[in-house]
Amino acid sequence: MRVSLFITCYNDLLFPRTGIAVVNVLERLGHTVEFLPEQTCCGQMHYNTGYQLETVPLVRKFVETFAGADVICSPSASCVAMIRDHYEKAAQMVGDTRLAAEVLQLLPRVYEFTELLTKKFGIEAVGAYYPHRVTYHPSCHSLRLLRLGDGPLRLLRNVGGIDLVELPNAEECCGFGGTFAVKNAETSSAMLADKVRCVLNTGAEVCTAGNNSCLMHIFGSLHRQRTGVKTVHIAEILASTREREAA
Secondary structure, three states, X not given: OEEEEOOOHHHHHHOHHHHHHHHHHHHHOOOEEEOOXXXXXXXXXXXXXXXXXXXXXXXXXXXXXXXXXXXXXXXXXXXXXXXXXXXXXXXXXXXXXXXXXXXXXXXXXEEEHHHHHHHHXXXXXXXXXXXXXXXXXXXHHHHHHOOOOOHHHHHHHOOEXXXXXXXXXXXXXXXXXXXXHHHOHHXXXXXXXXXXXXXXXXXXXXXXXXXXXXXXXXXXXXXXXXXXXXXXXXXXXXXXXXXXXXX
């Protein structure tokens, strides 16, 4: 199958290894991956901070860019949630019924990375090998909006060599929430402290998730405390093999 990679702006700029990992996994499974260079931001940061009108041109850009795609895959649960939950609303807000219809036509082809593997392709084992003690943080968007369930965990359980340990209070938010971490720094820091304490209590070497934004937030605290615990996107774990560890 031809899969169009929607890398998202912060992955492209800050975490390029995640995009490479997604490509490696999909190609290993026999799919063709294309990258459409016209793509840009999904508009989540605009929409969530009150600039809904400024989001509409980005909605149009997304629809125009991916209109001919067979399947669209993104390694960012929050960006996929933005597309699914708010694109039609944004189009309707400005009275653009044609854009709203185009969004609805495109939505069934948009998948979060682990969702694409488990729900679209019906795959739970991708031939990965990652000999480390790992705990999984389900981000709020993947848990509550995309409702990915235990799909990511099923993928991780099928990774060779992995020691997967349950994260206590896993469903609690890490405290990032985009600009929430800036505008409500004290509350965010308290939530982060709780999350990091749970990560450390597992004894894990690595904390993984499907959102690099959450992992960036968590790693900031882990790094400042000099814990030695890494954060690695789940795509990078799934891309790892005996011959080549992706992270």
